[in-house]
Amino acid sequence: MHPIVRKLGLFTKLDPQIIRAVDSVLSGALEFMAGTDIARQGEQPTAVYFLLDGFACRHRLLDNGRRQILSFLLPGDACKLGVSLLEHRDHTLLAMSNCRVARASDEDLQHLSDRYPSLREALQWAALVEESIAREWIASVGQRSGTQRMAHLFCEHYHRMKALDLADGNDCFFPISQNDLADALGLSSVHVNRTLQDLRSLRLLVFADKRLRILDLPKLEQIAAFDAAYLHLKARPREDA
Amino acid sequence: MHPIVRKLGLFTKLDPQIIRAVDSVLSGALEFMAGTDIARQGEQPTAVYFLLDGFACRHRLLDNGRRQILSFLLPGDACKLGVSLLEHRDHTLLAMSNCRVARASDEDLQHLSDRYPSLREALQWAALVEESIAREWIASVGQRSGTQRMAHLFCEHYHRMKALDLADGNDCFFPISQNDLADALGLSSVHVNRTLQDLRSLRLLVFADKRLRILDLPKLEQIAAFDAAYLHLKARPREDA
DNA sequence: CGCCCACTTGATTAATATCAAATACTGTGG
DNA sequence: CCACAGTATTTGATATTAATCAAGTGGGCG
Numbered sequence: 001m002h003p004i005v006r007k008l009g010l011f012t013k014l015d016p017q018i019i020r021a022v023d024s025v026l027s028g029a030l031e032f033m034a035g036t037d038i039a040r041q042g043e044q045p046t047a048v049y050f051l052l053d054g055f056a057c058r059h060r061l062l063d064n065g066r067r068q069i070l071s072f073l074l075p076g077d078a079c080k081l082g083v084s085l086l087e088h089r090d091h092t093l094l095a096m097s098n099c100r101v102a103r104a105s106d107e108d109l110q111h112l113s114d115r116y117p118s119l120r121e122a123l124q125w126a127a128l129v130e131e132s133i134a135r136e137w138i139a140s141v142g143q144r145s146g147t148q149r150m151a152h153l154f155c156e157h158y159h160r161m162k163a164l165d166l167a168d169g170n171d172c173f174f175p176i177s178q179n180d181l182a183d184a185l186g187l188s189s190v191h192v193n194r195t196l197q198d199l200r201s202l203r204l205l206v207f208a209d210k211r212l213r214i215l216d217l218p219k220l221e222q223i224a225a226f227d228a229a230y231l232h233l234k235a236r237p238r239e240d241a
Numbered sequence: 242m243h244p245i246v247r248k249l250g251l252f253t254k255l256d257p258q259i260i261r262a263v264d265s266v267l268s269g270a271l272e273f274m275a276g277t278d279i280a281r282q283g284e285q286p287t288a289v290y291f292l293l294d295g296f297a298c299r300h301r302l303l304d305n306g307r308r309q310i311l312s313f314l315l316p317g318d319a320c321k322l323g324v325s326l327l328e329h330r331d332h333t334l335l336a337m338s339n340c341r342v343a344r345a346s347d348e349d350l351q352h353l354s355d356r357y358p359s360l361r362e363a364l365q366w367a368a369l370v371e372e373s374i375a376r377e378w379i380a381s382v383g384q385r386s387g388t389q390r391m392a393h394l395f396c397e398h399y400h401r402m403k404a405l406d407l408a409d410g411n412d413c414f415f416p417i418s419q420n421d422l423a424d425a426l427g428l429s430s431v432h433v434n435r436t437l438q439d440l441r442s443l444r445l446l447v448f449a450d451k452r453l454r455i456l457d458l459p460k461l462e463q464i465a466a467f468d469a470a471y472l473h474l475k476a477r478p479r480e481d482a
Numbered sequence: 483c484g485c486c487c488a489c490t491t492g493a494t495t496a497a498t499a500t501c502a503a504a505t506a507c508t509g510t511g512g
Numbered sequence: 513c514c515a516c517a518g519t520a521t522t523t524g525a526t527a528t529t530a531a532t533c534a535a536g537t538g539g540g541c542g
Contacts, residue, residue: 011326042470058376060376060377060380060471062380062384062385062466062468063466063467063468064384064385064389064466066384067384068379068380068383068384070376070379070380071376080369081365082362082365082366082368082369083369085252085362085365085366085369086366086369086370086373086473087473087475088470088473090373090376090377090470090471090473091373091376114355121323121326124322124323124326125323125326125327127323127368128321128323128324128326128327129327130372131372131375132327132331132332134372134375134376134379135299135301135311135312135331135332135375136301136331137379138309138311138375138378138379138382139301139303139309139311141379141382141383141427142309142382142424142426142427143303143305143307143308143309143427144303144305145529145530146529146530148305177487177488177489178488178489179488179489183383185383186382186383186384187530187531188530188531188532189488189489190490190491190530190531190532190533191529191530191531193489193490193491194490194491194530195530197490225303225304225305226304227303227304229283229329229331230301230331232327232328232329232331234328386497386498387497387498418519418520418521419520419521420520420521428498428499429498429499429500430520430521431498431499431500431501431522431523432497432498432499434521434522434523435498435522435523438522
């Protein structure tokens with residue numbers, strides 16, 4: 001299934017005609033190798049990127065040389081109408097696995113949104129959800145302990161993957177090193193390693209080979225003080241309509 | 242000057258006709274006392290709020306009983322087109338000083354944005370900047386020490402106030418208790434108190450009587466590893482046009 | 483084989499939380 | 513004006529969390 005349809009389908013079932021219109025303004029699929037930048041902090045933005053396949057993140061380099069991962073991008077993500085209104089990108093988009101990406105000019109997408117209000121709504125919805133997730137990350141880094149934070153991130157990732165039907169039972173793709181995890185959680189990599197061992201020894205999850213397997217979701221959610229409300233996942237309106 | 246014009250004027254000079262149209266869909270000014278909620282986490286959102294005067298914040302209560310302040314709202318802020326697409330608010334809007342607020346229905350504002358593309362662009366711009374600030378908060382809480390974080394927040398607040406012409410020299414309104422500061426920075430209030438004393442004894446700033454006075458901005462920015470790029474403040478295109 | 487990278491372990495230190503109490507400050511009613 | 517309650521700030525002592533430093537181990541791969 002088309003990843004964008006799948007993602008925006010979490011909000012609403014888009015008319016096939018709209019999908020075709022979107023496709024018509026998208027570039028053919030671009031390939032990015034794991035570890036390469038899709039778009040760079042500081043550049044002037046003109047294009048909107050859609051992740052079609054793979055796993056990517058946004059991150060920002062600080063003046064003090066440190067790095068913070070700001071969010072993760074799953075297939076269908078990354079649409080952000082209006083970026084070209086800014087003079088420079090304030091963060092880098094990085095492919096964390098091999099990625100297939102499509103690009104559209106912001107302008108084209110705006111025009112399309114003018115013509116199809118339901119497309120605009122779906123994109124607005126996606127942007128609002130992404131913002132809500134960003135806010136939860138602030139709350140998480142600010143108020144949760146290292147263990148809770150890590151548990152929370154795993155819950156979040158699993159729920160997002162599940163919602164997109166990209167989880168295989170209690171197991172899903174999560175191609176990220178312990179170092180990246182540290183940069184996402186605001187912890188040192190040594191501490192990440194130890195915390196991971198704790199969670200593993202509690203038999204809550206297995207995180208290895210670029211995959212996350214959740215063994216005890218309720219317990220994990222409890223530890224994390226996880227409340228899925230911020231993900232704004234409605235009872236899925238998709239499928240069999 | 243109209244606070245919304247002042248804020249959106251950081252992006253573009255809006256046609257007076259558009260301003261009148263916006264005013265026409267805004268409720269008259271609502272008053273909120275310091276400490277009262279403007280809109281609550283969990284409620285179903287229908288309205289878009291504009292802060293006309295005063296100082297407010299967004300915050301979120303976690304399941305573990307803790308609280309994180311997610312962002313600060315300055316006059317002209319708070320427009321977020323599309324909120325009504327979500328089923329519930331994921332955070333609370335709280336007046337931190339007495340506030341004057343105007344409300345518009347999301348629907349009215351969308352229609353207006355359809356009619357006036359430059360209004361839509363200005364609102365999109367404001368939303369993008371707010372997101373960028375949220376990302377910087379993630380980076381700050383994740384990668385900066387307590388002292389740096391606090392210095393950073395003060396730099397940010399000062400720059401934002403300055404950009405809106407709401408700073409009086411090196412001095413500006415900042416009506417927030419040390420407890421709130423702690424909830425914004427992800428520190429304990431005791432630690433905030435001590436960090437504050439450090440910054441004060443270094444003669445970098447004075448924070449008292451609900452005001453922030455910056456004594457040595459370059460030094461403060463250096464400590465904070467502050468880089469204003471994320472605020473997306475262009476060389477102001479306002480005034481004397 | 484040997485190198486590189488990711489992960490792991492141990493020891494130590496630094497940052498920050500927590501607990502407990504004292505000291506301002508603010509507004510209120512008498 | 514004073515006594516008072518309530519809140520905000522400050523201080524000290526101690527405990528915990530997580531960072532840092534320094535060395536391993538282990539697997540993939542040319």
